Amino acid sequence: TMLAKRLPTILPPLTLQEALETTKIHSVAGKLPENASLISKRPFRSPHHTVSDAALVGGGGNPQPGEISLAHNGVLFLDELPEFKRTVLEVMRQPMEERRVTISRAKLAVDFPANFMLIASMNPCPCGFYNHPEKECTCPAGAVQKYLNKVSGPLLDRIDLHVEVTPVAFNELSTRQQSTENSATIRQRVIKARAIQAERYKTLTGIYANAQISSKTLREYCTINAAGEALLKKAMEKLNLSARAYDRILKVARTIADLESNLNIEAQHLAEAIQYRSLDREGWAG
Incomplete structure (x- = not known):
């Protein structure tokens, strides 16, 4: 909360x-x-x-x-x-x-x-x-x-x-931890990532963030390499994910890459996005 x-x-x-x-x-x-x-x-x-x-x-x-x-x-x-x-x-x-x-x-x-x-x-x-x-x-x-x-x-x-x-x-x-980030610092990172996304989708009307793109646009802007495809294929089969979950994993991976100012979606970005589908894992609740 x-x-x-x-x-x-x-x-x-x-x-x-x-x-x-x-x-x-x-x-x-x-x-x-x-x-x-x-x-x-x-x-x-x-x-x-x-x-x-x-x-x-x-x-x-x-x-x-x-x-x-x-x-x-x-x-x-x-x-x-x-x-x-x-x-x-x-x-x-x-x-x-x-x-x-x-x-x-x-x-x-x-x-x-x-x-x-x-x-x-x-x-x-x-x-x-x-x-x-x-x-x-x-x-x-x-x-x-x-x-x-x-x-x-x-x-x-x-x-x-x-x-x-x-x-x-x-x-x-x-414990008073000195290493924690405050909201203002994180916000600057988010603003920078949003600016990258706004620039990417400037030719598309009404779209300025990864979450708003359609499945058709997704294929164009969220391309992954062979290692990423293999990882995603394995995750899809093991977790029995839907087509909608597949699209959302790609969008989340694209956002993680944007937060790191990375032009390409790497395997580690996909792996992190897949980790955020915990409720899709069979047997999570016994």
Whole structure:
């Protein structure tokens, strides 16, 4: 939760175009802060798990933008992902692909932009101690898989990074480490990588980041060498990955290379991207 809340501080500042788009959406929804003429910070939305379908994607008799549109150009954080209703999570699948949501009514159809960054967190099991280095999981047989199955495979497929966060020991928490990076330093690296991407896609309308490119464009801009192809082929077969997961691994590897200011996608970039598909591994939850 803490990591998710810090994420907007390492994202690049809003461009004027993004600020205008974000301000318009918040104004339509009646969420514009008092005396604010222009939103200058990236939105961070964290709806409670009891949220309804309409509140998340938008709706109502007079269509209003939902949480995913209010998070446009910012972050949508879903804490305790399996606690959300299945129907609520499933309606996000199309907006995550198309980066906009269409609300149809008898009289009209309204398009709201929804170009958000989804961050979701969940415990590994109901008791919270599955895979814990010190404490024993007390869940009955099959409970871990049942808990994880509350989140559908197609939705997990659309999430680029699956990262297992292990508990931090007290002595590490209490030690004042001098070697850690602050958000400002990381942000500069992110801004530099985004500039590389904006330059790469300058001939493509409305595309300025790796996450936005289509499968067709992906083949052109995310080429890999023979060693990388062999590694990816082996991973695809071993992890039984889908075509969507394949595309997302390539995009993540391209971003890792950009963060290192590397023109080519190397085998180590692909290996790191594959490591971020932990929930695709068979047997991860017994």
